[in-house]
Amino acid sequence: MSFEALGLNPFILRALAESGYEAPTQVQQDAVPAALDGRDLLVSSRTGSGKTAAFMLPSLHRLSGVACGEVRGPRVLVLTPTRELAAQVSGAAKKYGRYVRDSRVVSVVGGVPYPAQNRMLAGRYEILVATPGRLIDQLDRGRIDFSRVEVLVLDEADRMLDMGFIEDIETVVAKLPTERQTLMFSATLDVRIARLARNMLRDPLAINIASQEAKPDIEQRLLLADGLGHKNRMLEHILRGTDVQQAIVFTSTKRGADLLASDLEQSGFLTAALHGDMRQSQRNRALDQLRRGRLRVLVATDVAARGIDVQGISHVINFDLPKSAEDYVHRIGRTGRAGRAGIAITLVENREYRQIKSIERYLRLEIPMHTLPGLEPKSRLERPVDERRPRPPRKWTGTRTAAPGGRPPSRSGEERHRGARPAAAGSKAGRW
Ligand code: ADP
Ligand code: MG
DSSP states (O other), X not given: OOSGXXXXXXXXXXXXXXXXXXXXXXXXXXXXXXXXXXXXXXXEOXXXXXXXXXXXXXXXXXXTSSOOOSOXXXXXXXXXXXXXXXXXXXXXXXXXXXXXXXXXXXXXXXXXXXXXXXXXXXXXOSEEEEOHHHHHHHHHTTOOOOTTOOEEXXXXXXXXXXXXXXXXXXXXXXXXXXXXXXXXXXXXXXXXXXXXXXXXOSSOEEEEOTTTSOOOOEEEEEEEXXXXXXXXXXXXXXXXXXXXXXXXXXXXXXXXXXXHHHHHHHTTOOEEEEOTTSOHHHHHHHHHHHHTTOOSEXXXXXXXXXXXXXXXXXXXXXXXXOSSHHHHHHHHTTSSGGGOOEEEEEEEEGGGHHHHHHHHHHHTSOOOEEOOTTOOOSSOOOOOTTTTSOOOOOOOOOTTTOOSOSOGGGHHHHHHHHTTOHHHHHHHGGGO
């Protein structure tokens, strides 16, 4: 399919040709015609798939049509979670719209001195790209007239929710004309996104490309750990590897995240923690530093790490096991962004075999066991001998609290493996 076939204004086609774009990406093929028809969209598609043009091209096409009298204020409003993304989107709008007459872009983000921003807001412009905080600030000061907004775009809606912008978004949307087109983009879909969509979109067309495209490569590995000390040594060994660009290390508790982050910091790694007990500003700072490459290691809990999308993350390390197979999938999805390969390493203790088994069943694959030279485990993975015997379902309780005595009948199995080392078997006995 060609861009011409999408029915875009020739001025836009010319800019695309000059940008070196030969054909629309999948998400552009699906989203552009529907947006040109005026429909609301809920689009989920992975990072790097071309979402910016998917909402900017139809919006520019709209601007290239009927001009809009003397009224000031934006006709297209794009909300983004971060300043960096706002800059990227503004740049794209200028690039794709360079031959469209009335497509002036103004960006309203925090950290920029007011006078220059105020001057731009006082002039004529059609496209406003903004982060929620400063936008509300400028709205409260009466510097923006929303009465002619025709299109609202929520870019990276999942990240905006992760960053705690939900109330800000609601405040902004409440001030917009109800008669408008709303285009919502997200790299992931979950219940929160669905709820937001229900409140803000009208009869949206849902486009979900993520599930159709091949997932980026994530190599998964297991490392058997003898205990906490061994885990710590293996973690440091991994993090010192030259192949590690940036890593997210997952712990099961907030306190565990703080402790491990301070340990790693003391060992000389540029590290920060990320969890739900931290203030939003601290969380934003940690994520921002991660994105800028000023952190090598982020130690995070599950909830806090949802939706993190940083291309430099080469490794995800499960220091503690996740509470469910779904959480495992979310965790390892923090690496392998934008089509790059990623490595996901799970440290597992012998008694946690069942959780691993359950993850493997969920993924329908076996995660290969690796060892680190010089840090081989003293134990071996004990495959329960009574695996096929039906047993009542047990809830996962997390690494630290996993109930001991999971399989007393397999004692003999353990001794078969450990027969040659009675001392080791004795010292471990209490754990079974
Ligand atoms: P997303 O928002 O989905 O993460 P972007 O809109 O930022 O993706 O686009 C990712 C990259 O792909 C950008 O560098 C952009 O210029 C480029 N790109 C987008 N659409 C096309 C296209 N149709 N052909 C070639 N390159 C494209
Ligand atoms: Mg994007």
